[in-house]
Amino acid sequence: MSVVRNEISLLNGGNGTKGSALAHVIGAYVALTKPKIMVMLIVTAYSAMMVAGHHVPSILLTVKTLLGLAGSAGAGAALNMWYDRDIDGVMERTSARPLPSGVVSARAAFLFGIALAALSTVFLAVTVNGLTALLSLAGCAYYVVVYTMWLKRRTPQNIVIGGGAGAFPPLVGWAAxxxxxxxLAWLMFAVIFLWTPPHFWALALYKNEDYVRANIPMLPVVKGFRHTKIQMLVYTLLLFASTLVPCFFHGVTLVYTTLSLILGIGFTTLAIRCLMEPDHSMVWARRMFFGSLTYVPVWFLAIVIGSRGMF
Structure with a gap:
């Protein structure tokens, strides 16, 4: 609490009200948890819960699981921002984050992240089960240690291997x-894992200058736009193939097959148009990025409504 009080006093600077300063600091701590990304993680976890139980899970189990997962995901995001505060200040896309903007100190962000990770793990272990807690903590550790600290600044394959971090929530939901x-839980993991490279590389294409300034070896920086676009198409095709796996079993209906085909063909078309686009144009790279934001929630909706025994 003393850390928060210090930050409020710095923001006040003798002017304004304590209430407005407190709201600003609270907003900054919320921003540390990357709430927009958290929503996507919660959607995938809850979808897995529904498919795993063949029905809508109880409200109590849902609240406990998603609250614990939100805490763990928020912890990973806060620790990611703590570690990346130097490059976040260089990149236009991230320069307004709480640490580069000076609203939250590095020490406060670190303590906040550690506390969230510890509390969420204990909470899930006590109220849900040990496997759920372990998987949630593993996802947080993967994002912070494997991706942020080890891979991000060292290899253009950072987002390929690091993409596993965002794929843990379905495992958490299923285990709960x-x-x-x-x-099927591992297939959900694989879908997010394979979706991450084309999703993130599309962003990296039209935000390339940011990564050049920050000296981050994203694939477009190291290998060029053409190579990146080819890799995006490869991963998109692998993703498409993975989503068709359930169609060969009796666990899904024609609804799932139809939606998966529509999604796969649509996303592959975006990847092909991006590949065909001149490297100086970012029209289709942007469209692929924003299209990718709808892919995951729609696919998880498809697996929910297309699973036999759900409705």
Whole structure:
């Protein structure tokens, strides 16, 4: 609390009201958790809970699971911003984040992240089950240690390997309902894992200058736009193939197959148009990025409504 009080006093600077300064600091701590990304993680976890149990899970289990997951995801985001505060200040896309803008100190962000990680892990272990807590903590650690600290500044394959961090929530949701994991839970993991490279590389294409300034070895910086676009198409095709796997089993309906085909063809078309686009133009790169934002929630909706026994 003393850290927050210090930050409020710095923001006041003798002017304004304590109420407005407190609201500003609270908003900054919320921003540390990357709430927009958190929504996507919660959607995938809840979808997995529904498919795992073949019904809508109880409100109590849902609240406990998603609250714990939100805490763990927020912890990872806060620790990511703590570690990346130097490059965040250089990149236009991230320069307004709480640490580069000076609203939250590095020490406060670090303590906030550690506290959230510890509390969310204990909460899930006590109120849900041990496997759920372990998977949630593993996702947080993967994002902070494997991706942020180890890969991001060292290799153009950073987002390929690091993409596994965002794929943990379906495992968390599945484990919360069943206490174990199945092949379908791992398929959900694989879908997010394979979706991440084309999603993030599309962003990296039209934000390339940011990564050049920050000296981050994203694929477009190291290998060029043409190579990146080819890799985007490769991962898009692998993603498409992975979404068709359930169609060969009896666990999904024609609704799922139809939606998966529409999604796969649409996303592949975006990747092809991006590849065909001249490298100086970013029209289709932007369209692919924004299109990718709808891909994951729509696919998880498809697996929910297209699973046999759900409705």
């Amino acid at each position: 309902v069943t206490g174990h994991l199945s092949w």
